[in-house]
Amino acid sequence: MSDYTTARRVGIKRFKPGLKSGVAALSLCILTGFTALPTTAAAQTYVFNDVSIEGSQRIEAGTVLSYAGIARGQSISAGELNEAFQRLQASGLFESVELVPQGSTLVIKVVEYPTINLVAIEGNNRIKDDDLKPILKSQSRRVFNPSQAEEDANAIVQAYVQQGRIAARVQPRIIRRSDNRVDLIFEVFEGGVAEVERISFVGNQQYSDRRLRRVLGTKQAGLLRAFVTRDTFIEDRVQFDRQLLQDFYASRGYVDFRITGVNAELSQERDGYFVTFNVEEGQQFQFGQLTVTSDLDTVDPEVFEEAIATRSGKTYNPSAVDRDIARLERKALREGLDFIRVEPRVTRNDRDLTLDVEYVLTRGPRIFVERIDIEGNTTTLDRVVRRQFNTVEGDPFNPREIREAAERIRALGFFATADVEAREGSTPQQVIVDVDVEEAPTGSISFGGAYSTNQGFGLALSFSERNFLGRGQRLNLGLNTTQNNRQYFLNFLEPSLLGRDLAFGLNLNYKETDQDNARYNTTIGNFTPTLGFPISDNGRLQLRYSFGSTELTVPEDSTVGQIITAEATEERVLDSSVGYTFSYDTRRNGLDPDNGFLVSFSQDFGGLGGDTKFVKTTARAVAQRLAFSDEVTLRATFEAGALHYSQGQSRVTDRFFLGSSKLRGFETGGVGPREYNEANDVNDALGGNYYAVASLEAEFPLGLPEEYGVSGGIFYDVGNLWGLDETNGDVLYDEGSYRHVVGVSLFWTTPLGPLRFNFSEALKKEEFDRDQAFELTVSTSF
Template identity: 65%
Template sequence: MTNGLWGNRSPRFKRIFKTSTSLAAVSVAISMAFTALPEPAEAQTFSFSNVSIEGNQRIEPGTILSYAGIARGAPVSAAQLNDAYQRISASGLFETVEILPQGNTLVIRVVEYPTINRIAFEGNSRMKDEDLAQIVRSQSRRVYSPSVAEQDAQSIAEAYTQQGRVSARVTPKLIKRSENRVDLVYEIFEGGVTEIERIGFVGNDAYSDRRLRRVLETKQAGLLRAIIRSDTFIEDRIAFDRQLLQDFYASRGYVDFRITGVNAELAEERDGYFVTFNVEEGQQFSFGDVTVSSDLAEVDPELFQSVVKLKSGKTYSPSLVENEIARLERLAVQEGLNFVRVDPRVTRNDRDLTLDVEFMLTRGPRVFVERIDIEGNTTTLDRVVRRQFDTAEGDPFNPRAIREAAERIRALGYFADANVEAREGTTPQQVVIDVNVDEQPTGAIGFGGSYSTTSGFGAAISFRETNFLGRGQILSLGINTASSASSYNFNFVEPAFLGRDVAFGLALGYTETDNEYAEFDTAEGEFRPSFSFPISENSRLSLRYTARYTDISNTDDDDAGQVIRAEEEDGSRIDSSIGYTFSYDTRRTGLNPNAGVLLEFGQDFGGVGGDTSFIKTNLRAVAQTKVWNEEVTLRASFEAGALHYSSGESRVTDRYLLSDSTMRGFEYGGIGPREYDSTTDVDDGLGGNYFAVARLEAEFPIGLPEEYGISGGVFYDIGSVWGLSDSTKDSTTNKILYDEFKARQVVGVSVFWDSAFGPLRLNFSRPVQKEEHDREQNFSLSISTEF
């Protein structure tokens, strides 16, 4: 193969220029012998009247001449011939190139690269052929290029590196076929996964390594690493972890926190990484004086000061400052003050570790939104994205409002990526908002099994679409069959009813039970449309109508009590009611990253048609905080309910029957009023018209590596179910137990496991105060949920 005129040339061409060089040297020597001033040597030139191209099969001679760039009859130097050779070689079309001057003929001899017949992959099991085909640039029926093939091999190796297989090797091989064709085969050695064996921190005093590891997206290798892949070393994930650590400390007042470096050391066996974050925490700061000022005559600082919720002494957090800025800007709009911007000015007080914050209201530039352009949404309708903006075309431009809209768009979950940028419009006083999105699947079909300590084993089929028909609507269908219960449900939510910030929901459900805990079966159907909308920053109101069908059956067995028999004789019943729920949730605004409060109060009023009239009231309050450097989570909750009928009577399908999710330590319906008769073996849980339960619990690490996702907890529950109407008690001659309030108390321990199947909770409980005929349940398994 020829590499150039002055490199590894063909022997014939090399002899020509070697001879010329020797003659020139002799000429120079003779000249120096006869004259004191030597004359400069002239460079050898060529002139060709003919060009002969040999070896080309697919490439036209004219194409090769165009690359050479040599004109007929024009004098050509050796350097120009070398340039012609380099241009032809750089075209990437030829395996070898030779340029041979033969008198007045220039011979260009080439060997073309073969055509790729097909591309194959061998040795791959962790990545599919179709996925690898998307990575490589080489294509069938195109000219083979060694440089492109090498780049493809590198790209494949990088894809394996992203999966943690840093020892993966890829080698392109050629298999020759007829007619100058080849099969391009990428031989792949995948290697093993390089896990993160240990994540450590240097310089941290306020928070332990265990606590900081929970912040990171990257995890240490654990027992379940075949399922949990977050222990794979990926550089992009480490970069994301740096930002997570920065945000964690910043939200807790450590304004000087910085990461001085991240060391990732690969073990000698190349099967594990040891990652160390070097940090400088600095001091924790709190808010000092929080004031509002303005240099605008039309602004009343006292009015704006009155809506500020930040108080001196609270731990400093940038998110709290952002919340105040948004609140003040909303007030400015309400007051008709356009183009008012809030500039936070922070003064540092190192002596008492406080930060004074002055919110300065200033006049911003008079810039308007010209239009909002949305691209990349093939399924999602424009209006679904557009309604995430509080700003419309023609409104004053507010960068903060645009950033908040971008966050809302990303939070929808419809897009793998969403970029929102502002650029200058047709005039400097106008901007265009460009929204570029990359859609991702939003639907899921599930087939699986289920287990509940109250319903036993069952099969489940579900369908859920969170962006139905691209309208941003939520549609879900579910069928769940268990040994003692079968349920069928349909749910639909329109999050922006009539283009407003009002969510419309429609729920349909039907449940049949073959109750293991009582000698009767039930059938229940429900139709519930609802509307939900915000009424303040942290509160929301829901309004609903409920039509409910209930029926009690299969009480013919002698074990069924007289109360249940009498309620069965009432036949099927339809209840019709309207209701509301008010909720207050501080988690919406993140006022405290370590604590939160949830309050819910709701009532349903029966009698809007139907067979009964009643008032049903429910209350729920939950508070949570983290202590001891956020290692321990403390949680307290209280739930209560009251049911009062003014027309008709409550039945077992209406009254409160508590499950272990409300009060642990007992079976479903295991506490509260019971019809009991030892002579007839009647022992039916009837439920009560009232209930109240208080729960106290703590969750903490138990010494296992956090990558296992296992932690422990303890809990204490106290509560009761009580209350039957006089007519219900009069319907039986048997003994009614526990109609009055009788507190039960339960203590226990919990094991929390963040498994690949979801967050599981195992409760081991023991009642310390109970009644004789209560039905205990000392173990329960459930899905662990946040409050």
Template identity: 65%
Template sequence: MSEHFGGAASRRDLRKGLLRRTAFAFSTLVSIGLIASPDFANAQSYRFTNLSIEGNNRIEDSTIASYTGISRGEVVTSGQLNDAYQSILATGLFETVELVPAGNQLVIRVAEFPTINVVRFEGNRRLKDDVLEAAVESQSRRVLNPATAESDANAIAEAYVQAGRIAARVTPRIIRRSDNRVDLVFEIFEGDLAEIERLSFVGNRAYSDRRLRRELGTKQAGLLRALVKRDTLVEDRIEFDKQLLRDFYQSRGYVDFRITGVNAELARERDGYFLTFNVEEGQQFTFGEVTVVSDLPEVDIETFEQTLRIRTGATYSPLLVENAIARMERKASQEALDFVRVEPRITRNDRDLSLDVEFALVRGPRIFVERIDIEGNTTTLDRVVRRQFKTAEGDPFNPREIREAAERIRALGFFATSEVNAREGSRPDQVIVDVDVEEQPTGSLSFGGTYSTDTGFGLVAGFSERNFLGRGQTLSVNVSTSPDINDYQLRFVEPAFLGRDVSLGFGLSYQDSAPGNARFENTTGEFQPFLGFDLGERSNLQLRYTYRDVDMVVPAAEAVAGSIIDAEAARGRLTSSELGYTYRFDSRIGGLNPDAGVLFEVGQDFAGPGSDVEYVKTSARAVAQRTAFNGDLTLRATLEGGAIYAPDNNTRVHQRFALGSRQFRGFEPFGIGPREVSLGDSGATVNDGLGGKYYAVARFEAEFPLGLPEEYGISGGLFYDVGSLWGTDGAAGAGTLLYDDFTLRQTVGVSIFWTTPIGPLQFNWSKALDKQEYDRDQTFNLTIRTEF
């Protein structure tokens, strides 16, 4: 008897311990109930005329009863009771659930999950609360779900992994409050950054690791690791880098290039990665025979052959093929040849490593664009997105044009994500183009400092909005100050004037300038509206009007009676009304050779009626650049010049050219060219740079690695500059006019290029090989480096 009772007591203890958590407990309870109730055990079914619900505070009895799916008086099986238990538990509203049959009554006992009073983050310094709040699903005034809390902890940890902190740990804690409320606290241990200590490649023969690292968005940790944000391992960035590598090789003819794997090995101290790209380069191919064919009688083959810009023997590039197809399809549209598509047919010649390309003009399917639907844009107007499409509703559907429009939408920079897809419309011969975008901030407010050996230290503040009022317009305001120049600028650009590929804008500026080695000061106000448009794939033209007001003053303490500068300043305020243009051609845009490029730029300004001075000012620049030794050496040659023609020979110093250190290294601004010099008892009392009406400069540069680790971003260079600045109006002054003729100056020097997070810096050490006595040379110069 004692064993029996002892057994019964043991079963009762087991039932109390397990009923609160698992379905197994429920089945055990049902079994006990069956033993205690022989009638039910024999029938294996239940009939409840009453449901009693206990323990609920927030949730109504009727709501819980509805979760069971059991009606009063209905015959239910033990399996159906288990389903009812699982259904209530699956709502995620209850911490524990018990179903207790008691004769014709079913007792449901529940314990509700508490309500979240507040969600807090502790220990986070690198990622702010607003970033973490966006990563979690748990929110205040919602029911606590432990599974969701655990998922949120994992999401926070993943956010830290994406930020390069793989050792981060996140622990969710619950602090009990009154009224069945809790505080959900995520305790965060951020850990240190796991930087990429070494980024290397295996299998590359044509290009060095150093050259390939320049193409990747991911960088090695270097000297400025506290500022560089691309030296941590981010999975999405690695995927993007793989595509960058493919584009790099394929644009250089390596059509068989592939990446066999990317290995990220964690250092033993778990504070860094060794990242390795395994690649197979394959052979480099060139273009073989390039032809155009068509079976369509209305197609004139010669017309389309004229659009080809691919020559036999050039390095093969898929981009050149894509550009050729786009030009041909645009030509077909201009010739009213609807539904004509261009199919590239490529024949591989392994013997001479060439690819024959046959462009076949074929009849495409007769499908039209029914409509273009745009979603997700809350600020940006629909027309800003719609004008990126060359196709309108009702036009023939061209998949290539849709893909190009998708790229143009992404290139706007207005959206964090953008997806463009086509789906079948109301009829099989119609498609609907869906554009789904997610906007991102497009405005920026910046503060900073500048330094140049020409102008000294300065402060810069600026505001820029690239999507002004959601219209795709650009508005910028910039203020810069330095000891020599205070500059205030306002600029506005409408990129699609009247819905066309024409930009319209204006610039408004005010400047106080006092060149460091000159005696005069200029106050300049300028208003310049302009119009710009493309002439071709690689050329564009800007037309402008400029109204300029210049007040030139020589301080009384600096005045020298009878000098040229003083005589020019005595003319006071001068205004000019100018019409001008600038033509620019850049072969790097869709050029045949990705390792070489040419830039040509020419502009003229005509100051005529309404101006105090009439002149024609012309300037031109030509730059040729190519890389050698598989991209490790960059060679650049620049030829630049300008001329002013003034019928009345009455120009002023601010209208003439003055070469700065960016145009001619080794000399100060106004350091070379015509000068007025007079000697007093103690030396030169007047030594004024006057500027020149003509100038010509040739610059030759070579840039190469210095053998330092790539992550330092430091390379070296050599340069040689030669040129001259000459020509004034021949006015006589208090001193002697020197160097008014064409006299060559020459400089050589070395450069250090340093790519930093605050911008590219260029340090120049120069030596003047050929200079004049009163020239002002400059042995060291530091500038923010600019690319041509």
């Protein structure tokens, strides 16, 4: 900021005294104030019997004298007189200062800085006033100070720099008012966003630039740069990327990895950055021997060795060491041992590239948690935050437990920021844990409409809240309607019933269909409460009860086959069942970052009241592996299901159907048992009591710039659907037939979500199957 412009908004009158007026005033005062001094001023001394102050209106004379530091009758030199001038000028109270010796009287002439009438910011659209004004130190009713105004202007500029707008400029201006007041206006030119044009790496051998760019939070500017904010250059984000790279290599055994430098070069047009990470990967290490020793005579290390889950030969991962420490500490608590600390001692073997880990059990300091203080949670109840701690008041203090609790609080997604720190309590043997959070929005309302030639106009309205009433509960309710379909749903989840890791859910669903992809109408209602809890580190069990009502009707003007006609005569059927789902998922806590698998097994037993007795079983297994330096993702999936009725029989609303969600390349109801009679215009998809599907797929880069967010894939699916309780001569494929499908996929990451385009070809299908060569879906991870 080179100068200030003073203007009256009516009858514009401008002049520019300049920010350098302080220096100019100093020079002027020295020239004018000391013109009366003789040429031997350096050696001359003065004695002032009186001090006269001129120009002081708001500031008391005593204040001026205290800054000057000149006492009456005191002998002072010309240098001391100059120091008095400097003190007055540095006080920040005066626009100009002049010292004029007149015999035995010293005249101090001052021009006071005006007071600030108001502070305003103009020209800011990207950052609102409410976000900028708290960072300003210039405030209304305070003395105006040009230096402070300049610092405030720089603070505003830095706020824009944090958003990637390095070309932002801020010009402070003052408008003179009566009574020596001014309005301070900060005129903002926001400028454009400086995007990251290219991210490159130097020194990487094991992983390509493309793979490493996927690790970073900063992304390259691409086709959708207008909607993507992560391609904006922000220095703090680049610093965070350094830690992400460090964690990526450390989790893969590269313990010597380091970043030697990060260069960010601004383009010649000053609208983009070229960021280069200089790295040294080092060698990859595996786990060697893993042992447990103890410094305590009363502790037997052999008892604790069974708690170590990591095995020799696995790729070294610091997270695996942390998990072993947690298991050993929990083991110590179960053994009744307090204040046990586990210290990992790592021995490096450069010859065979292994790391031996010795877990040493020691006695930690006797420090207790005095209390846990939570602040900033204006909506969320204290207990929602407090239940993320495994530690309560009076428990032994464990720093690792506190760090893990902090991560769980942040993972809730309820808070914009969450800081957890420990400080000394009322005694050195006690600590107080402070939790400081800032609430974030957790609810959303969506409203939309659609039109299709098949379904006509449709309406979708939903409400979602992840922190219902501040209790950490989840609530989803909504409706979806089209010309032929109407669906209403309510889902509720209490993730911590009775303050324990016990998830209680309640699902209500009601759906009506009018000849949707078929020639019959359905009315289906379902009420399902659930209860889920962990049974191991990676295993979880869900118990449920389900009560459903199903009504199947055939309109008079509709033509259906004998199977559905017979099923429709039963009208309303009530089903009452209990069931469970066991899942084992290593994707969340797997020791090997390149591998993971999910296994789930479900059964529902009908007959607890209702009109039917049945057993419905489903199983699913998914395995994934990253190959070729993490460039290619390989995935294998297997699903199967069986439905058996001992009372009543299955209907088309109960049986399994295969479609694009399980067997790509076919419409829903496009494969499986079918009642077909061309003469009577009958072609009914009936579903099946049994199904089995296997899928192999690979995802890989296409060589396009990563900023496009486009990658490719190939897949092979094989599946079968068969089995009916009742059949007749018009029923086809009841015995089952395996369909084989191959295809290619195009993945596109967009602001609307990850889209997947599937182009498929059925290698083997039956005559009356309904295949589907193209499909657009929202891509999800397994």
